[in-house]
Amino acid sequence: MTTTTYTVSGMTCGHCINAVTEEVTGIAGVSNVKVDLASGALTITSETPVEDAAVEAAVDEAGYELVSH
Numbered sequence: 792m793t794t795t796t797y798t799v800s801g802m803t804c805g806h807c808i809n810a811v812t813e814e815v816t817g818i819a820g821v822s823n824v825k826v827d828l829a830s831g832a833l834t835i836t837s838e839t840p841v842e843d844a845a846v847e848a849a850v851d852e853a854g855y856e857l858v859s860h
């Protein structure tokens with residue numbers, strides 16, 4: 792298992808957390824997704840390391856922006 796933490800900007804409420812969680816959970820191999828609204832931290836647990844581009848695309852699809860990792 793691999794855990795990677797990214798930072799997402801633009802999230803303001805529980806709906807945002809759900810949207811990001813749903814999209815990121817859809818990435819192949821991802822087993823757990825945790826979002827901290829206050830810090831914008833997105834923590835992804837996966838079987839094998841996920842591609843940064845896949846995470847960026849998923850966050851973008853949810854309507855937010857990946858600012859760092």
Ligand SMILES: [Cu+2]
Binds near residue numbers: 802804805806807808
């Ligand atoms: Cu929201």
